[in-house]
Amino acid sequence: GDSVTQMEGPVTLSEEAFLTINCTYTATGYPSLFWYVQYPGEGLQLLLKATKADDKGSNKGFEATYRKETTSFHLEKGSVQVSDSAVYFCALGVIIQGAQKLVFGQGTRLTINP
């Protein structure tokens, strides 16, 4: 079945460091790929997405490129801030009977120290 694997956390970085969170997926079809972020005490919110191979999603300085050949969607940011501390979830999405089914990775907790 469809699945998503993320790098194990927690990840702790200093402010202005470079961030990479690895994500790989297994899917039978051609899914869309997403990164969601969850701040403390809140629900998940979409960070960025890509709907087909070689697409690059970007938002708030974060980027991820849909790599079909390596089945990957790694999240990167050139210079992280304390406010980026949160849990990050990689997900794949497929359409089923008029709804979108998202399959999530286990999440990676990121802490940025000043």
Add this chain to the structure above:
Amino acid sequence: ETGVTQTPRHLVMGMTNKKSLKCEQHLGHNAMYWYKQSAKKPLELMFVYSLEERVENNSVPSRFSPECPNSSHLFLHLHTLQPEDSALYLCASSWGFATGELFFGEGSRLTVL
């Protein structure tokens, strides 16, 4: 109100109680979802509704009973739960016929004693 609203935000119940979680979306979406978020486990998709019809039931125990009376409201009825059912239950909604964003509520934190 805007977005996806879940009530109650916190719920403590005994194993013999019956309670319900409520979700309301004000976004005009046609699909709604229940997810379970437990510590150290990936988010688990529980139920999917499209146009008020259930289209996915991911082998969820019958002690969880969903209800979608209209496209704006989704309920999760709970009865005779187990302590391992303690988790954060997240509701989401979306336009289901195209690849797009799921909008999540803030969740209902359930503790089963």
